[in-house]
Amino acid sequence: MSAILELDQISRRFGGIAAVQDLSFGVQPGRITSLIGGNGAGKTTVFNLITGYLAPDAGSIRFRGERIDGQPPHKIARTGISRSFQELRLFNRLTSLDNVQAAVPHQKGESILRAIWGGQTLRDEAQVTQARAHQILDDLVILHQVDTLAEQLSYGQQKLLTLGRLVAAKGDLLLLDEPTSGLSPAMVDDFCARMKALVALGCTILLIEHNVEIVMRLSDWVIVLHQGTKIAEGTPDEVRRNESVMHTYLGLSA
Known part of the structure; x- marks a missing residue:
């Protein structure tokens, strides 16, 4: 199955700091893919690059096979990408x-x-x-x-x-930035059910979420970022078993 969204060797620097470095990954249609990582890992920068709020210094971004990197946000939104922000707006x-x-x-x-x-x-x-x-x-x-x-x-x-x-x-690809933050446990469960229902209706979701438990039970695929680079990706079970992720992000011992 071809990826609906593809990032190929994307980089973005702010001054001398690499917020995202040589990042490549694909998002499969009809799935929930999560980006996780600590503060400063580059997650929101990735969203900004995908949606046109930032232009990459290098690399390419394709949506349904067409390049969208460098286009303004309103044109990218018209292609079928919708995004939420941490603030409600x-x-x-x-x-x-x-x-x-x-x-x-x-x-x-x-x-x-x-x-x-x-x-x-x-x-x-x-x-x-x-x-x-x-x-x-x-x-x-x-x-x-x-x-x-x-x-x-x-x-x-x-x-x-x-x-x-x-x-x-009418976004086919929904980019959700911390959608469950500040919600009660019962509301979190309800919101997760809504996201699953949207996928069942044909949407694809790329999710930023700090709550690891939510990520692991909700996601089909997980991508782990650390200081702007990808250190692991795979199914939730594969990520849980990844020793590098356990030490660097999850704070667990092998």
Whole structure:
């Protein structure tokens, strides 16, 4: 099976410091792949390189076989890559419904002329968009909060709303940065179930997660970074048995 995302010998330096060095890995479609490593390992830099917030100094990044490295974030997003951030980045003064609807791409109403002259076509599209947003909120079990402002939701519900916006953006590849941080144990279990459900529906997930227990039970493939370089990759069981990983990252003895 061909990888949906491929990084080939990617490097990025900040001054004299190599944040990412000669990094290569692939992400298989329909799986959850996790990036793990201590603080400063280069995980968020990798996300920034994939999504165009940074350009690599060397190497290439391909999505579905096409090079995307060096392209601006909005063009990369249009290829089918959606990303969350550690901060929520919701529209706090909009309702849950409006937050999800706003994430739907290529809406005719985004054009001023079409918004003025769109007529029935525009109204029909708005109904379809609203119905899709309702379905997403229903799938996330927060449909009862459809008219609630984002700032009035609980933190866990805000996290789910962020996930809903990624789904609405029609991303085939979801890059999730610490999605379970700050959640209660029960909410973590629920959020993990949502991620598994998205994969079952055809999404692919690349995950940054500090909680090793979550990574090991959720992931199909794990990539371990240390100071910007890959020190191991494999299935969760293979990574657990890797002596270098156990000492460098997991802090366990062989």
